[in-house]
Amino acid sequence: MIILDGVYTLESNRPRFHQVNAPDQQHLEKLLNRVIARVMRRLVEDGLLIQDQERPWLDLGETDTLDTLNAASTRYRVAIGPGAGGRTLTLKNHGLQRTDTQPKPFTVDRDGFSLNAAVACQPHQCQRLERLCRYVTRPAICLERLTTNIDGKVSYELKHPFRDGTTHVLFTPQDFLARLAALVPRPRANLTRYHGVFAPNSPFRKAVVPGSANPAHKKRKKPAASTPAEPAIDQVLPSAPLTWAQRLKRVFDIDISVCPLCGGTLRVIADVTDPDVIQTMLAHLKQRAPPDAVRRQTQAQGPQNDLFTTT
Numbered sequence: 001m002i003i004l005d006g007v008y009t010l011e012s013n014r015p016r017f018h019q020v021n022a023p024d025q026q027h028l029e030k031l032l033n034r035v036i037a038r039v040m041r042r043l044v045e046d047g048l049l050i051q052d053q054e055r056p057w058l059d060l061g062e063t064d065t066l067d068t069l070n071a072a073s074t075r076y077r078v079a080i081g082p083g084a085g086g087r088t089l090t091l092k093n094h095g096l097q098r099t100d101t102q103p104k105p106f107t108v109d110r111d112g113f114s115l116n117a118a119v120a121c122q123p124h125q126c127q128r129l130e131r132l133c134r135y136v137t138r139p140a141i142c143l144e145r146l147t148t149n150i151d152g153k154v155s156y157e158l159k160h161p162f163r164d165g166t167t168h169v170l171f172t173p174q175d176f177l178a179r180l181a182a183l184v185p186r187p188r189a190n191l192t193r194y195h196g197v198f199a200p201n202s203p204f205r206k207a208v209v210p211g212s213a214n215p216a217h218k219k220r221k222k223p224a225a226s227t228p229a230e231p232a233i234d235q236v237l238p239s240a241p242l243t244w245a246q247r248l249k250r251v252f253d254i255d256i257s258v259c260p261l262c263g264g265t266l267r268v269i270a271d272v273t274d275p276d277v278i279q280t281m282l283a284h285l286k287q288r289a290p291p292d293a294v295r296r297q298t299q300a301q302g303p304q305n306d307l308f309t310t311t
Helices: 025-045 066-072 126-136 172-183 215-219 244-252 275-288 292-297
Strands: 006-011 014-019 089-092 107-110 115-116 146-148 153-159 166-171 266-271 306-309
Touching: 025 107, 025 115, 066 172, 166 172
Parallel strands: none
Antiparallel strands: 006 014, 089 166, 107 115, 146 153, 153 166, 266 306
């Protein structure tokens, strides 16, 4: 979750950002307690959590399959298969066990909830903010740390060992598929939500978000060094949506604007989506292309369902 380290006010129809100081331990504990109370209240209202005097517990007997898979994943339990309900298997290296209890800076934890506010970006650190945004939206699984052992179990290596020395988590193929299913978002669920001045219905949004129709925002000049600068998000967000080619380059590092054969610049001239037409065109192009070009084309990265021309 990325939040503004301050608040906005409108002064003469111009947005002004007021930066706040770093939170202290007391404020972090107060915020964590509020988060825990609201999460627990929501789970109780949805009938997923049963409040008990000694310890609350989840009741997922009448819920759908996706809720059951999510609950098993968060509790490190096997979701399906012969070992359903048991603890997830792990590999531990006792030499990596840690007994240090020194708290991390800007970090509080309680009852399995953890809140860390140690990462921050200054207004001029645009690349740092972009890197942070990419980290927040990263995939849930790192394929480089995913392997299969000789027993046929799926082994996932942790980036950093746990305090008890755990280095790997083991799944049966069936339970691993259940873990992947738990990551699938529900239909029509928004994966990116905006809060505060960036919310869709916020009256401040047009004055803060670049590319809006607000005349005062468009005519605003870059603040001087002595003027309190606005958050770097105002400098990172593009004024227009990215094209599908730009998204392909950003997400998968595949640049379809460069010819894989000669290095020339490519221009999209058609977008073909019919599978039968795509197969016909590819078969025709492979028959006409020289053998060496076919080999090089198969090795190159990039989609093969579009037509390009070199300029």
